[in-house]
Amino acid sequence: MSVRILYFAGLREALGKAGETIDLPAGIATIGALRDWLAADGRDKLASAKNLRCAVNQAMAGPEAPVRDGDEVAFFPPVTGG
Amino acid sequence: MTVRVQEADFDLNAELTALRAGDPRIGALASFVGLVRDINDGAGVSEMTLEHYPGMTEKALEAIVAEAKGRWDIYGALVIHRVGPLRPCDQIVLVAVTSAHRGEAFAACEFIMDHLKTRAPFWKRETTPEGARWVDARDSDDSAAARWIPTDS
Numbered sequence: 001m002s003v004r005i006l007y008f009a010g011l012r013e014a015l016g017k018a019g020e021t022i023d024l025p026a027g028i029a030t031i032g033a034l035r036d037w038l039a040a041d042g043r044d045k046l047a048s049a050k051n052l053r054c055a056v057n058q059a060m061a062g063p064e065a066p067v068r069d070g071d072e073v074a075f076f077p078p079v080t081g082g
Numbered sequence: 083m084t085v086r087v088q089e090a091d092f093d094l095n096a097e098l099t100a101l102r103a104g105d106p107r108i109g110a111l112a113s114f115v116g117l118v119r120d121i122n123d124g125a126g127v128s129e130m131t132l133e134h135y136p137g138m139t140e141k142a143l144e145a146i147v148a149e150a151k152g153r154w155d156i157y158g159a160l161v162i163h164r165v166g167p168l169r170p171c172d173q174i175v176l177v178a179v180t181s182a183h184r185g186e187a188f189a190a191c192e193f194i195m196d197h198l199k200t201r202a203p204f205w206k207r208e209t210t211p212e213g214a215r216w217v218d219a220r221d222s223d224d225s226a227a228a229r230w231i232p233t234d235s
Contacts, residue, residue: 006135008133008135008203008205009133009205009207009216010205010216013216051219055135055138055203058135058137058138058141059138059141060142060201074135074138074203076135076203076205077205077216077219078200078218078219079199079200079201079202079203079204079205079219080204080205080206080216080217080218080219081132081134081163081174081175081198081199081202081203081204081205081206082116082163082174082175082195082198082199082202082204
């Protein structure tokens with residue numbers, strides 16, 4: 001299963017990249033599981049970041065949201081526009 | 083209903099005039115303009131850069147405007163949000179709403195702004211004398227958006 005991951009703002013800076021396409025092992029079915037897997041795979045900031053937000057296919061999503069092949073998943077800090 | 087994300091500044095008078103042009107049903111036009119301040123959290127701010135999530139930003143703003151239209155009897159709505167480098171006194175955001183009467187226009191304008199602050203994927207990075215820093219989200223923004231949630235009481 002391949003997903004496109006995007007990082008924004010302080011998280012993008014901490015990880016040193018704006019995005020990556022990743023082939024996930026079987027069994028990563030939710031956003032929460034994806035975050036844990038990415039963190040365990042060397043992206044420490046994903047584990048330590050407080051109040052991390054997520055979007056799946058450009059809509060806000062919680063840790064229980066499903067992840068499917070071809071999804072665009074974004075992680076980012078709480079928004080500060082306006 | 084129009085949503086625009088752009089680096090360029092906007093002409094407030096031209097935008098508001100265009101929003102209400104030729105529609106004699108409109109009795110009220112409420113607008114809000116957000117501006118860059120030169121101080122935040124106790125530090126001087128000389129410059130700010132706004133980052134966003136292209137694609138999601140537009141979708142999020144359009145969804146917020148659609149919710150406002152479903153909730154109040156409004157005729158037109160306009161949201162312009164700037165991105166890229168900005169300086170103190172610059173305009174950041176415009177929200178404008180037209181309706182027959184002021185109550186709907188004021189409420190819808192404030193609703194859109196409160197939800198923009200918590201749901202639209204923008205991030206501010208500001209330059210201070212101590213260096214650049216990402217702006218932290220405020221709890222007061224969450225409570226401002228939460229007060230629009232209907233309660234049964």
